[in-house]
Amino acid sequence: MSRVIVDIEGMRMFIPMGIVRSPYVILMFVGCIILLLIKNTELALYACSFLVIAGFIAAKMRLKLRQIWLRVQEKNAELNSVLQENLNGIKVVKAFYAEEHQVNKFGDINEDFKSENIKVENFRAVTMTTVLFAYWMVLALVLAVGGIKVINGEMDIGDLTSFMFYLQLLAMPVRMVGWLISSASRGTTCGTRIFEILDTNPNIQNLPNANSKYYRMKGEIQFNNISHQFPESKTKSLDNINLTISKNQKVSITGEAGSGKSTLVQLLLRFYDPVEGEVLIDGINIQKISLGTLRKNIGYVHQDVFIFNETFKNNIKYGKPDASDQEIINVAKIAQIDDYIQSLPEKYNSIISENGANLSGGQKQRISIARTLLLDPPILILDDSTSSVDATTEKSIQDSLKQLEKGRTVINIAHKLNNFSDSDNIIVMTKGSIAESGKNEKLLSDNGIYKNIYNLQISN
Ligand SMILES: Nc1ncnc2c1ncn2[C@@H]1O[C@H](COP(=O)(O)OP(=O)(O)OP(=O)(O)O)[C@@H](O)[C@H]1O
Numbered sequence: 409m410s411r412v413i414v415d416i417e418g419m420r421m422f423i424p425m426g427i428v429r430s431p432y433v434i435l436m437f438v439g440c441i442i443l444l445l446i447k448n449t450e451l452a453l454y455a456c457s458f459l460v461i462a463g464f465i466a467a468k469m470r471l472k473l474r475q476i477w478l479r480v481q482e483k484n485a486e487l488n489s490v491l492q493e494n495l496n497g498i499k500v501v502k503a504f505y506a507e508e509h510q511v512n513k514f515g516d517i518n519e520d521f522k523s524e525n526i527k528v529e530n531f532r533a534v535t536m537t538t539v540l541f542a543y544w545m546v547l548a549l550v551l552a553v554g555g556i557k558v559i560n561g562e563m564d565i566g567d568l569t570s571f572m573f574y575l576q577l578l579a580m581p582v583r584m585v586g587w588l589i590s591s592a593s594r595g596t597t598c599g600t601r602i603f604e605i606l607d608t609n610p611n612i613q614n615l616p617n618a619n620s621k622y623y624r625m626k627g628e629i630q631f632n633n634i635s636h637q638f639p640e641s642k643t644k645s646l647d648n649i650n651l652t653i654s655k656n657q658k659v660s661i662t663g664e665a666g667s668g669k670s671t672l673v674q675l676l677l678r679f680y681d682p683v684e685g686e687v688l689i690d691g692i693n694i695q696k697i698s699l700g701t702l703r704k705n706i707g708y709v710h711q712d713v714f715i716f717n718e719t720f721k722n723n724i725k726y727g728k729p730d731a732s733d734q735e736i737i738n739v740a741k742i743a744q745i746d747d748y749i750q751s752l753p754e755k756y757n758s759i760i761s762e763n764g765a766n767l768s769g770g771q772k773q774r775i776s777i778a779r780t781l782l783l784d785p786p787i788l789i790l791d792d793s794t795s796s797v798d799a800t801t802e803k804s805i806q807d808s809l810k811q812l813e814k815g816r817t818v819i820n821i822a823h824k825l826n827n828f829s830d831s832d833n834i835i836v837m838t839k840g841s842i843a844e845s846g847k848n849e850k851l852l853s854d855n856g857i858y859k860n861i862y863n864l865q866i867s868n
């Protein structure tokens with residue numbers, strides 16, 4: 409994130425400073441040298457000795473500056489992420505009384521950033537002073553040699569004066585060279601960091617022969633021998649899962665935290681590809697379906713709701729920008745958020761703060777439900793979608809959702825079992841595997857994990 413902002417800014421400065429000005433500086437430089445050579449070749453060659461020194465210093469400076477600029481950009485990026493962390497996590501910081509810790513953290517990185525910047529400036533000052541010193545020495549040399557020539561009558565005083573004048577014209581491009589080298593070093597450093605991101609291939613891509621034409625799926629889902637392990641994890645998050653969900657069935661999944669419920673449905677959306685096994689929808693391996701078609705057919709109410717800093721209307725119609733106002737109101741009613749929105753002065757045009765800071769957890773969830781319902785997907789995934797609403801609201805959302813579940817394949821993930829009784833199949837997961845499966849009555853009579861959870865929830 410900070411790379412995007414900080415490095416692009418570095419590149420942006422390079423364009424006016426570097427790319428636009430450099431032809432002008434180079435022309436001026438070459439023009440002056442040619443004029444000097446025409447005026448007096450011998451003196452011009454003395455003057456050119458300076459170019460060798462300046463060229464050598466410039467080359468060294470460029471190499472060294474690239475390393476320092478890299479550190480400056482890294483520190484700048486770190487500084488930005490701490491700032492972002494402070495703003496986004498402001499409530500956690502305050503609740504844990506950790507202001508001092510955050511201030512110190514910011515201060516330390518800021519100090520490093522400052523010292524790297526001072527290094528750039530020191531280095532630039534030393535090298536540029538050396539270059540300018542060499543330039544003035546050459547000026548003195550030319551004046552001395554030229555002066556002797558004038559005394560000996562080998563050169564006209566007017567020629568020497570005009571030669572000196574052209575030589576002084578060189579001073580401007582010489583000073584500019586330092587700026588150019590510095591901004592070019594910064595520009596290339598930033599460019600390298602930006603291209604590292606742009607050149608990263610996403611792990612999940614459309615296969616070259618994927619069918620890119622959109623079609624509406626029927627909604628039959630098969631997980632065949634699915635195992636999954638995250639690259640940075642030591643254990644499997646899913647271990648040999650076999651599950652078939654017929655068209656228009658409702659499957660409910662429960663299980664302890666971290667048992668792999670979200671991972672399983674995210675494989676269906678191809679957020680990741682399984683390490684082993686295959687996922688089929690309507691008998692087709694989902695890797696052969698274009699990502700656009702796949703994801704438009706699946707409505708996913710995520711357990712971590714994300715809200716955009718826009719109006720209620722835009723947040724709800726996010727997946728269907730051309731939705732009519734009536735359609736938006738209809739889904740908001742089903743999701744039980746219409747009453748609240750209508751009570752606001754600007755109704756559906758009221759702006760929601762960044763990440764929904766002015767909404768309750770339950771209100772955010774209801775917006776997320778409305779957003780998904782608007783897509784009218786044949787496959788609906790509800791991942792702990794009513795976890796942060798009160799019991800009464802939960803009951804009414806679930807009653808409305810029941811209407812919507814008709815004619816769709818539904819995967820309903822929840823810790824609370826109160827919406828499970830009408831499921832065609834219930835899956836209980838433990839440690840990445842299916843521990844129990846079957847209908848509500850069967851699982852209750854089996855006296856296993858499901859029955860245990862059920863009893864615990866009843867007694868609560
Ligand atoms: N992006 C990830 N990278 C590495 N490990 C992950 C990632 N996402 C999940 N995991 C791990 O995979 C396991 C399963 O996680 P998952 O989110 O599927 O659990 P869950 O059953 O949905 O839990 P909860 O009920 O808390 O939502 C966990 O051990 C988790 O730490």
Ligand SMILES: [Mg+2]
Binds near residue numbers: 669670671711791
């Ligand atoms: Mg989960």
